[in-house]
Amino acid sequence: MNDPGQTAAVALRAVRERNPDAIRALKDDLTQEAAWWTMVDGVSLQTVLGGTIEESAEELMRGMLKEDPVVAALIEVGALQVFLGVVRPPWFPPLVRAGADPASTAWLGVTPIENRILSSDVHGIQVVAPFGVVGPAPWVAAGVGDLEELRRRLLAKTGDRADFWKVGLGVEALPAYAGPADPAWLEDAFLAAAACGRTEVLEALECDPDTPTGGPIRALHRAVMARSPGTISVLLAKGADRDAVEPNWNSTPAGWARHAVELDPGDLLAHRCLELLTA
Numbered sequence: 001m002n003d004p005g006q007t008a009a010v011a012l013r014a015v016r017e018r019n020p021d022a023i024r025a026l027k028d029d030l031t032q033e034a035a036w037w038t039m040v041d042g043v044s045l046q047t048v049l050g051g052t053i054e055e056s057a058e059e060l061m062r063g064m065l066k067e068d069p070v071v072a073a074l075i076e077v078g079a080l081q082v083f084l085g086v087v088r089p090p091w092f093p094p095l096v097r098a099g100a101d102p103a104s105t106a107w108l109g110v111t112p113i114e115n116r117i118l119s120s121d122v123h124g125i126q127v128v129a130p131f132g133v134v135g136p137a138p139w140v141a142a143g144v145g146d147l148e149e150l151r152r153r154l155l156a157k158t159g160d161r162a163d164f165w166k167v168g169l170g171v172e173a174l175p176a177y178a179g180p181a182d183p184a185w186l187e188d189a190f191l192a193a194a195a196c197g198r199t200e201v202l203e204a205l206e207c208d209p210d211t212p213t214g215g216p217i218r219a220l221h222r223a224v225m226a227r228s229p230g231t232i233s234v235l236l237a238k239g240a241d242r243d244a245v246e247p248n249w250n251s252t253p254a255g256w257a258r259h260a261v262e263l264d265p266g267d268l269l270a271h272r273c274l275e276l277l278t279a
Contacts, residue, residue, distance in 0.1 A: 020073035027077040075099045089127040102131040117143030120195045120226040142189035142205075145198045154185060194219035194235065197228030202235065209240035217246050220253035220277070224260065227269035232276045242277050253277050 007029040014022035075098060092112065096102045103111050113131075116124035117140065129144050141149040186207050193201035209219055220240050223231035232253075236242065245252055251259070254277035260270035 015070055015074070018070050020069045023070065023073040023077060030077050071098060078104075089121075089124045092124075092127050092131075096131060102128070113144070114140060117192055117196055120197075120222060122196055122226065125196060137188070138185050139188035139192040142198060142201050143192035143196045145193075145196065145201060147201060147204060150189060150201065154189070191219055191222060194231055195222040195226055197223070197226040197231045199228075199230045199234045202231065202238070209235050209238040210244060217248070218244050218253075220244065221246055221256055224253050224256040224270075224273050224277075227260070227267070227273060229269065229272040229276055232273055236276065 007026060011023060011026050011030060105111055113128045116128055125144060138150055138153040141153055186205060190205050190207040220235050223235060243252055254274060257270055257274035257277055260267055261274055
């Protein structure tokens with residue numbers, strides 16, 4: 001079965017029929033990223049546990065996942081490994097307790113902690129980080145906010161991860177980091193800190209605040225994503241260009257903040273970000 005959508009449909013039917021053997025029979029086909037993702041996009045676990053995402057999460061937190069044979073089969077074929085890459089924070093600990101690998105790179109080739117950093121999900125980082133799934137690249141330590149670990153990694157001689165910012169933006173990955181003299185180490189760490197509101201890391205790093213290493217979405221844009229007025233203040237003090245335009249939506253950081261305010265007029269942090277960027 002080569003079509004990912006068809007594979008996912010068959011797998012979901014097996015979940016609804018509570019047939020773990022049928023799920024295991026799809027193991028080879030479910031190695032396709034598209035099939036895995038279609039299957040674990042919240043639907044399969046809701047089907048198993050019933051109710052809304054939030055209600056299902058409550059069931060997970062009560063430990064009901066561990067002994068469910070259908071979920072055990074999903075873990076066995078690797079489907080929940082993908083789910084961990086983009087999982088909502090409440091799902092993470094019980095999924096790991098049930099046997100899913102917290103360091104899985106099945107989703108886009110990155111770990112859950114790396115995914116949360118790229119998503120500017122500070123709360124998610126706090127949930128995932130205690131599982132010790134931090135990769136070797138300096139930008140991961142920067143996103144977590146661990147300055148000592150960041151210093152140690154910046155002094156390391158090699159790094160075995162490709163440029164995640166390029167991967168996350170859908171661009172072909174660069175080669176692995178070449179060594180401590182490679183400015184990409186420092187620049188990626190700076191961008192990760194901006195994406196996660198790590199002002200203490202930004203202040204400690206000597207780096208061009210408008211570095212393009214992370215692609216067209218610069219540090220100020222990422223600070224808006226993080227809803228971090230403190231980060232914006234630090235970046236502006238370092239000379240970041242508030243008029244920088246990213247090509248995806250042809251928008252400045254202030255444009256992003258304005259859009260956030262329009263989406264949620266009650267978002268006080270978005271309002272403050274906009275005030276700083278338009279002062």
